[in-house]
Amino acid sequence: MATDYSIYIHIPFCVCKCRYCDFYSVPQSSDSFFLLDRYIDALAKEWKFYEDNGILEGVSVDTIYIGGGTPSMLCADMWSKLDDALFSRIDKTMIREWSVECNPDSFTIEKARMYADSGVTRLTFGVQSLNPKELSICGRAHSTDQAMRALSDSRLFELFNSIAVDIIYALPGQTVNSLDNTLSCILSISHISHLSAYELTIAEGTPFGRHEKNLKLPDDDTVTEMYELIGKRCAERGIDQYEISNYARPGFESIHNKAYWSHKPYIGLGASAHSYIHPNRWSNIADIERYVSLISANKAARDFEEILDPLELSREMIFLGLRNIDGIDENKYIDSTGLIFCTDNRQKYLQKFIDSGLLKKTLSKWIPTSKGMLFADMMARELAE
Ligand code: SF4
Numbered sequence: 001m002a003t004d005y006s007i008y009i010h011i012p013f014c015v016c017k018c019r020y021c022d023f024y025s026v027p028q029s030s031d032s033f034f035l036l037d038r039y040i041d042a043l044a045k046e047w048k049f050y051e052d053n054g055i056l057e058g059v060s061v062d063t064i065y066i067g068g069g070t071p072s073m074l075c076a077d078m079w080s081k082l083d084d085a086l087f088s089r090i091d092k093t094m095i096r097e098w099s100v101e102c103n104p105d106s107f108t109i110e111k112a113r114m115y116a117d118s119g120v121t122r123l124t125f126g127v128q129s130l131n132p133k134e135l136s137i138c139g140r141a142h143s144t145d146q147a148m149r150a151l152s153d154s155r156l157f158e159l160f161n162s163i164a165v166d167i168i169y170a171l172p173g174q175t176v177n178s179l180d181n182t183l184s185c186i187l188s189i190s191h192i193s194h195l196s197a198y199e200l201t202i203a204e205g206t207p208f209g210r211h212e213k214n215l216k217l218p219d220d221d222t223v224t225e226m227y228e229l230i231g232k233r234c235a236e237r238g239i240d241q242y243e244i245s246n247y248a249r250p251g252f253e254s255i256h257n258k259a260y261w262s263h264k265p266y267i268g269l270g271a272s273a274h275s276y277i278h279p280n281r282w283s284n285i286a287d288i289e290r291y292v293s294l295i296s297a298n299k300a301a302r303d304f305e306e307i308l309d310p311l312e313l314s315r316e317m318i319f320l321g322l323r324n325i326d327g328i329d330e331n332k333y334i335d336s337t338g339l340i341f342c343t344d345n346r347q348k349y350l351q352k353f354i355d356s357g358l359l360k361k362t363l364s365k366w367i368p369t370s371k372g373m374l375f376a377d378m379m380a381r382e383l384a385e
Contacts, residue, residue, distance in 0.1 A: 002060035006259040007090070009043060010270030011068040012288055015105060019139040020168070022203035024272035024286040025069040036078055039270070039288060042295040044085035046269050049295075051089070055267075055277070060094040062264075063256040065101075070126075072102035076114060083118050086269075092119050097255040099124050099164070104150040105142035116159040122254075124164035124194070125151060130182040134171045139207070148185065157191035162252050164194035169226045171200055172208075172215040179226050183233045193252035197230045198245050199223065224374065231370055243324035244373040261320045263313070263336070271301075279308045310337040318383050322376040327360075327367030349382045 012025040013032055026032075050056050074082065092098075099122040100115050112123065127147045129135055135144065156163050165186050169179055186192060200217075202208050208215060218226065234240070234247040241247050243261070246254065259266060265277045272286035282305035285291055294301040308316075314337045321328030333341045342350070350366060353359035358372035358379060368376060 002058055002094070004062035004094075004259075004264065005056075005059045006063040006065070006256050006264065006266035007061055008256075008266060008268040008273055009064065009066045009086070010268065010273040011066060011071040011074065012271050013073055014068065014070045015073065015103070015141040016139065019137070019207040020200060020203070022206050022209075023069070026288060028073070035288060035292070036074070037081070038292050038296070040078065040081050040085055042292045043082070043269050044089065045295050046301070047086055047089055049298075049300075050267060061090055061092065062094065062096055063259060064090070064095060064098040065256045066099065067101045069101075070103045070106060071100050072106040072111060074111075076111070079111070079114050079118075087118055095119065095121075097121055097162075099254070099256060101126060102150070103142060104147040107150045109153060109155055112156060112159055121160055122162040122164060123156065123160055124166060124196075126166050127151070127182075127186065128166065128168045129171060129174070129178075130185050131174070131178045134174055134178065137172050138168075151186065151192065152189050154191065162193045163191050164196065164254070165192055166196045166198070168198050168200050169230065170218050170223045172217055174218060174226075176222060176225050176229060180229060180233070183230065187233055187237045187239070193239075194246070194248045194254065195230075195234060195239060196246050199227070227374060241325070241370055241373075244376060246324075258326075261324055262326070263317070272303075276308075279313075281306050281308055310339055313337050314339050315380070315384055319376070319380040321366070322368050322379050322383075323373055325367060327362075327365040330364045330366070343385065345385065346383050349379070353379055 010024075013036060014025045014027055016027045017025070098120045100120050101124050102111075103126050107125070115123070125147070128138060128140055130144045130147060132144050135142065151163070151165065167182060167186070186195065200208075202212050202215075202217075230247070231241050239247045239249055242253050243257070246257065248254070263276070263278065266275060267277075268275045268284065271284055271288045271291040274283040275281070283303050284301045285294075285303040291301045314333070317333055317336065318328060328341070330341045333339070350359065350361075353372065354361060357369055358375055360367045360369060368379070372379065
């Protein structure tokens with residue numbers, strides 16, 4: 001029987017760099033077109049490397065996710081090139097979900113038609129906020145109007161199975177009210193089936209990181225109130241929380257993300273992309289030029305590689321399980337790690353978390369409550385051995 005794999009394809013080009021962003025991507029320049037052209041050749045070559053080395057034998061591609069960066073920056077010619085050079089080599093017959101990340105400023109309905117013609121099933125829009133001031137503080141390239149125009153186009157519903165939106169909360173200057181306005185505009189669009197709401201993290205080396213003390217960040221109580229508001233507004237629209245930052249209509253949960261969280265195999269193509277085929281995990285170098293040169297010279301473009309040992313796997317299964325409603329499956333934990341989950345030490349903490357309403361126990365699973373997901377890091381620390 002074939003093994004299901006997920007494929008991630010990284011497009012590390014953006015219109016400009018957002019002030020909070022520490023993903024690997026470079027702002028557009030006069031060289032971008034030529035670099036992108038070579039980059040697409042390298043992506044196809046990297047895929048061929050996996051084919052030639054037998055890594056894709058007996059593999060069935062289950063999900064594809066094209067992320068970035070800003071994949072919707074690709075013009076029609078570049079998308080066609082990607083289609084001919086890379087997508088045409090992938091057997092798409094068993095794909096259950098194929099997502100493309102889009103930013104409102106570079107998205108057009110013509111591009112959406114092109115994605116759908118290639119087989120894309122799901123678009124995910126990086127909106128972050130619909131408040132003009134918050135968008136400007138974040139350095140986003142799009143306006144509130146552009147975002148609303150892109151999201152509310154009813155043709156999206158005809159072209160794709162699922163439309164997803166990403167927002168960020170706990171932004172500088174953001175209030176519970178302004179978040180509520182953003183949520184109410186997004187959730188009033190009936191074809192939106194998925195919302196990712198990420199709490200802002202201030203990353204070192206970003207403009208936000210360098211000027212953190214000048215940012216008017218909401219305090220912890222306000223951030224908790226924002227988290228609760230997101231859950232409440234989604235629930236009012238029949239959109240359920242299934243992970244600390246993810247909400248979906250039943251049946252519209254991201255299959256690709258769930259594959260990451262459950263340690264299913266995935267291959268990442270492109271600069272800075274990560275891959276995992278148990279027990280091996282590796283990432284590519286975060287440098288477009290070097291990635292292209294190495295791949296073009298038939299060399300691996302790896303930055304780091306490791307073998308996931310049972311203890312590390314145990315830590316990750318606990319950490320990820322406490323952040324999503326699938327929880328920690330004790331049987332799966334024992335099968336995967338060969339370790340005992342309910343040690344005497346852990347039993348004591350597990351009971352404490354149940355008593356404080358952070359955790360529920362079913363037959364073989366330990367499942368966090370919505371409040372519990374907010375304390376996932378603390379619980380994971382206590383349960384680490
Ligand atoms: S568009 Fe996305 S990837 Fe690009 S800089 Fe902004 S947050 Fe980062």
